[in-house]
Structure formats: C-alpha cells, structure tokens
Amino acid sequence: MDRMKRFCSNASFILLATLILTSCIESEAQKCRPSGRIRGKKAPPGQCNQENDSDCCIEGKLYTTYECSPPMSSHTKAYLTLNSFQKGGDGGGPSECDNQYHSDDTPVVALSTGWFNHRSRCLHNITITANGRSVVAMVVDECDSTEGCDADHDYQPPCPNNIVDASKAVWKALGVPQNEWGGLDITWSDA
Numbered sequence: 323m324d325r326m327k328r329f330c331s332n333a334s335f336i337l338l339a340t341l342i343l344t345s346c347i348e349s350e351a352q353k354c355r356p357s358g359r360i361r362g363k364k365a366p367p368g369q370c371n372q373e374n375d376s377d378c379c380i381e382g383k384l385y386t387t388y389e390c391s392p393p394m395s396s397h398t399k400a401y402l403t404l405n406s407f408q409k410g411g412d413g414g415g416p417s418e419c420d421n422q423y424h425s426d427d428t429p430v431v432a433l434s435t436g437w438f439n440h441r442s443r444c445l446h447n448i449t450i451t452a453n454g455r456s457v458v459a460m461v462v463d464e465c466d467s468t469e470g471c472d473a474d475h476d477y478q479p480p481c482p483n484n485i486v487d488a489s490k491a492v493w494k495a496l497g498v499p500q501n502e503w504g505g506l507d508i509t510w511s512d513a
C-alpha cells in the first residue's frame with residue numbers, strides 16, 4: 323500500500339510538472355517577438371507623403387520589424403492610426419487586397435502583417451470598438467510590419483505589430499473629435 327501511495331504521488335508530480343512546462347511553452351509560443359531591424363533611408367524630395375502626420379524614415383535610424391502580431395481574442399487590443407486610402411493619399415499605392423484606391427468616406431482599414439495573415443482577412447469585415455462606440459470596417463490592405471523606408475512603402479517606417487490603420491470614416495463613426503485623430507487604443511474582432 324505504501325508503494326502504491328509513493329507511485330501515485332510521483333506520477334501526480336510528473337503529470338503536474340508536465341502540465342506546467344507545456345503551459346509555459348504554449349504561452350511563450352504566443353508571444354510576438356521582433357523579427358529583425360531595417361536601417362532607415364532618406365526619402366528623395368517629395369517622396370514621403372506626410373498627410374495625416376505620417377512619419378518619414380530617418381536616415382540611419384534602426385526600425386524594428388515583425389512577422390507576427392499579438393494573439394487574437396474576441397476583443398483584441400490594438401492601436402488605431404489614421405490613413406488615407408485615396409489616390410495620392412499617405413497610404414501609398416492601391417490597396418493590396420483589391421488593387422484599388424478607397425474613398426476616405428468609406429470605413430476601410432489596413433492591419434499589421436501578422437493580423438493581415440497572408441491576405442486571409444482581405445475584403446472581410448472587422449468590428450472596431452472605442453470611445454463607447456463600434457464600427458464595422460472592411461480590411462483592404464496590409465500595414466507592413468516587415469518592411470519600410472523604401473518607395474513601395476512611401477519611405478515610411480515599418481508598422482508596429484499592433485496597428486489597425488483606418489480611414490477617416492472609421493474615426494468619424496467612433497465619434498472621435500477631429501483634433502484627436504491619429505492614435506487611439508481600441509479593441510477589434512472579426513465581424
């Protein structure tokens with residue numbers, strides 16, 4: 323009987339240790355760590371559109387890149403930024419999902435690379451919640467977290483890994499005063 327108790331005690335300890343180790347490994351795997359860095363290049367004259375207070379790369383500065391975004395949940399935390407998806411806007415070229423430009427009056431967004439997930443959310447709707455309101459917007463582009471500081475990215479730095487880059491229509495629908503547009507903590511989910 324004593325042997326049986328010792329065996330059960332040892333087996334329980336091994337099972338508990340295995341569960342804790344598995345939990346730690348799983349939790350570690352869900353973290354999004356930087357994937358690298360790129361060095362900023364100075365934009366040729368007139369090549370970095372600073373509409374909506376967009377940043378231009380600084381020559382020689384190192385910018386962190388990511389291939390992932392934080393894990394998704396039913397209310398994923400993110401940072402809302404302002405972007406123009408219109409031709410000539412600070413978003414650069416046409417949207418990646420449909421190769422089209424979109425009016426600033428249409429609720430559309432670009433997601434950081436990990437959430438964009440190889441175009442899997444293209445032309446799908448997401449629900450954005452902030453300021454006591456919610457709005458549904460269509461994903462039309464990627465806010466590239468892996469590259470930047472080149473002509474393809476309008477000489478802007480790579481996006482952080484937690485960005486929902488939104489048109490003016492999204493900001494209006496959330497009821498954010500125009501003088502506060504540019505950066506806002508939000509939550510979002512697939513609609």
